[in-house]
Amino acid sequence: MSERLSAREILALVADGSAFRELPGVMREPRPDGPLGWQGYDASRARAADRTGEQESVVCGTATVGGTRAVLIAFEFGFLGGSLGERTGDRLEAAYHHARAHRLPVVPLVATGGSRMQEGMLALTQLQRVARESALTREAGLPQIAVVRDPTTGGGWATLGAGADVVLALPGAQIGFAGSRVRPAEADPAAYTAEAQVAAGSADAVVRPGELRETLGVWLRLLTTPAQEAPVPHALGAAGLPGTGWEAVRRARSPERPRAGAYLDAYFTRRVSIDGDRCGGTDPDGMLCGFGERDGRTVAYAAQTGTATRPAGYRTAARLIRLADRLDIPVLTLVDTPGAANDAEAERQGAGPAIAEVFGAVAAARVPVTTLVVGEGGSGGALALAAPGNTWATPDSYFSVIAPELAAAILKRRPEDVEATADQLRIRPQDLVELGVVRGIVDAAADRPRP
Structure with missing residues (x-):
């Protein structure tokens, strides 16, 4: 298992200097104990806010990464397991809107256990919102590069993570649709790792935390500075033509x-x-x-x-x-x-x-x-x-x-x-x-x- 970084820690690791600027928190007014009236939900959210210093499970903003400006979406796993609820969906939607309005690439820094049970099906439908925003951003010709952290499971992996154009993973991170508490008892834990997802072709590379900013910077620069055409390479081998x-x-x-x-x-x-x-x-x-x-x-x-x-x-x-x-x-x-x-x-x-x-x-x-x-x-x-x-x-x-x-x-x-x-x-x-x-x-x- 890799080190679990908070949202602010991963942002500090990725962003150039103190360049991160948080986007305004666009969220609906909370209903008492949430949309299902789940007893104790308000108290759970309050404890999560006190423990993490965040008001929701994602922190969204803009920063330069290796000199390229991008929208960063950092999940806070300490806030109810980085789970997605209605207010999380509000923040994600606003972040993608900002990216398209300003022609910026999107970098989700994902660490989530999935959808928030205390909001039931309304939480699960946030995946549809996320998928829609990702699709619109794809149609706009803007790249999406995901960094999947420990853990990235459930709908978060199946949308923001695996749905990105390029998927980078932190070493040893637990990554898979099924989290450790719901997978079959006989399942091989090694199949649910960053390394296994790369071997299976579901992620592109494992990147050490200390190399993440440089690697992301290279990817962002390459995906946002196209040439006009691909010149023909010169030949490297024999020069004479074959006789037969x-x-x-x-x-x-x-x-x-x-x-x-x-x-x-x-x-x-x-x-x-x-x-x-x-x-x-x-x-x-x-x-x-x-x-x-x-x-x-x-x-x-x-x-x-x-x-x-x-x-x-x-x-x-x-x-x-x-x-x-x-x-x-x-x-x-x-x-x-x-x-x-x-x-x-x-x-x-x-x-x-x-x-x-x-x-x-x-x-x-x-x-x-x-x-x-x-x-x-x-x-x-x-x-x-x-x-x-x-x-x-x-x-x-x-x-x-x-x-x-x-x-x-x-x-x-x-x-x-x-x-x-x-x-x-x-x-x-x-x-x-x-x-x-x-x-x-x-x-x-x-x-x-x-x-």
């Missing part, structure tokens, strides 16, 4: 060829990653997604790493592209896969629908999408990430309707016919330019594409 189709395949499959990590390092001065498809899966070995800084502005990226891409990788890429589109951030995609994973587990995980998500996200994107084929371009699993009309290739890459070996097998050709089949498929970079599949071949020396 099979040579193109061998060069693309060479273990010495630069992979996605090298291209991203050369392209960005700094970058942060999103991780997970929010459906229980991750594909860290097959797909790298996130946002990076180039020439002081932000470009989003989704990059295949040279392995067979898993369904979770495609869903994460679709999540990244949709988020970038909402925030008006251009996208760079790097294509490098022998194809989509096609084993039985991949089919059970929804390989087809996951690839369809990426095709749809790229097709629907209003922001510029730039694609560079840096290695293998294996069939539809590679094409899903390719921008129509704005795809480029490196000299040590190929793009094919299917792998030459599989093409030969389907055509019932002999194994020794594979190389000739590769030539027939016309998969070399120069073939792709001639066919109009790619716009040009990137020149390693000149740092610009050549048509």
Whole structure:
């Protein structure tokens, strides 16, 4: 279990200096013992106020975080377990209104046990208010970055936490829909931790408290300073063009060829990653997604790493592209896969629908999408990430309707016919330019594409 910080402590940890300014408390007049007339509720609220110095379970205001101004929503777990009631909903609604009126990102710093039982269903319906405000803020093109603390359970996790664009978690925090008092007796407690949620793709990263301000500052700056477009990266590998189709395949499959990590390092001065498809899966070995800084502005990226891409990788890429589109951030995609994973587990995980998500996200994107084929371009699993009309290739890459070996097998050709089949498929970079599949071949020396 991580250290439980009060609302004021987490605000001091996150905000620059003494920059936090609390928003006026917009709350309805309390009814005696609340809307249900719950005996003793007023006394409980009074004790909570005396103990914490707060009048409700959330403190809302504005501050700069790493130099970027934002609306901060800090939960006070000491006030009735950080629970949500009608007056909590009033404060949250006002905070989101302020964010949209002033075009500010929203940072919920969540620590809550869920909805307030003393207010019954009226407390639970505050989740609908929160979801509505979050949706309106999303439609306004403003980022929401949640920091989930110990504990974050129930509706607070299912709205302000898991519903954010980016989810950061404090180490060891209890995070899950079911709190410790309501989960099954045989449940594994380790499944309800920050680390487990990151592993399951429901949160993006675990961040130590001492690094929180810097990390949030980077995220806020990147998500609010978009570039106009994503320039085409220069090639990092071999410069000469392949003589045959099979040579193109061998060069693309060479273990010495630069992979996605090298291209991203050369392209960005700094970058942060999103991780997970929010459906229980991750594909860290097959797909790298996130946002990076180039020439002081932000470009989003989704990059295949040279392995067979898993369904979770495609869903994460679709999540990244949709988020970038909402925030008006251009996208760079790097294509490098022998194809989509096609084993039985991949089919059970929804390989087809996951690839369809990426095709749809790229097709629907209003922001510029730039694609560079840096290695293998294996069939539809590679094409899903390719921008129509704005795809480029490196000299040590190929793009094919299917792998030459599989093409030969389907055509019932002999194994020794594979190389000739590769030539027939016309998969070399120069073939792709001639066919109009790619716009040009990137020149390693000149740092610009050549048509």
